[in-house]
Amino acid sequence: MARKPVQQRAKATVDAIVEAGFIAMAERGPAATTTRQIADIAGVGVGSLYEYFENKEEIFRVMSERFVADTIAMIQPLIPTIVRKPIKEAVLDLLGHFRDFLQANNERYLKCARYAMALDFEQHVEPLQKTLSELVTQYLMHHPETLKIRNIPTMSYIMINGGIYSVVRHLCDPAPPITFDELAGGLADMVSHYTEREMALVEPQ
């Protein structure tokens, strides 16, 4: 950000620009949105964009950050409930909330996720990964028997990355080969089967 807004009026301008960024991106996609469009939607002059943002990229960057922060804020309060559920229900619950979140406001965040996963690829989603890792850790602590599972960091990595991508990809697909419930159920089965099999393998020793 080139300059910090100090007056109330300026803060409103910054908000309007970011908001306009979401609207423009949802309408035409990130590549096709111009600075003039964003400025028009926000109701400010083009020059104003550059008072608070280095360039167009930074507007998208701030949008990504807000998206990730909102996602985390959505997940955090779910954690206490989720960690007490059986594994399969826990996954289904989390995925259901995630889908609703992505689709809210005319899929604002779904479109953003698609973009965030594209350009940044790791930069901004990292805090989200961290939150989900935290969720996994807490889940394991609530289910001590699962602590025997090997390779927990690896499986966590796979499920978080693969899971997020599969869901975003699926929701973006206008003609998906499977339903969302099948996908969610599949991911839940994947986790629960892995857990059960691992525990069965370790038990005999």
Next chain:
Amino acid sequence: MARKPVQQRAKATVDAIVEAGFIAMAERGPAATTTRQIADIAGVGVGSLYEYFENKEEIFRVMSERFVADTIAMIQPLIPTIVRKPIKEAVLDLLGHFRDFLQANNERYLKCARYAMALDFEQHVEPLQKTLSELVTQYLMHHPETLKIRNIPTMSYIMINGGIYSVVRHLCDPAPPITFDELAGGLADMVSHYTEREMALVEPQ
């Protein structure tokens, strides 16, 4: 493509442009490559780009298509060998080849995959998905006992999407939290455990 090259000379020009596209993309990333750079690397005038490509985007599109086609050509001959192996080895084998393929030529295709997954998101990778689905089908036919598994299309969808993304993401990450071998082993365990657990569940009936 605006026009088809009919003479040999023109075909060479088209090839040089696509080749230059790969080089420029590997050096600076897709967003920072200009038409002039591509033209300079290819050793042609900027105007020549537009003889055979509608616009810069189309150059990237053709690159994506070539990448996917090459990936498929890499996988096809592996199928007969892979389908005869135990599930875990089969996955490890496939992933190893995939990694080597992505990293060849100074990671040319890895950089391309990152981009292909970004903008297109489904358009051009679809043939690859199809090839991998075919591989799964053939694998199942060589291991009839696995046909009892439920939700095969769903699991196939998850493993293909989540697997490709996890691997590409991991290879792009300059400081990955786990090693590639751990990732590959984890994916292989994921598949094999799921398979074993599903077969155990269906057996008793």
Next chain:
DNA sequence: ACGCTTGTTCGGATTCAATTCGGAAAATTT
């Protein structure tokens, strides 16, 4: 080999979006 048609190359001219800049307007401070 020669003229004619078609295919190819090129780089300057054009278009369009991103970014800059300097001054006007609004808010805040003195």
Next chain:
DNA sequence: AAATTTTCCGAATTGAATCCGAACAAGCGT
């Protein structure tokens, strides 16, 4: 209410993408 700081703006600049028509090369029938 003057001075100072903050904010806003849109015309001007910059640079990249794209167009275009002239010049060059290849194929082809005679």
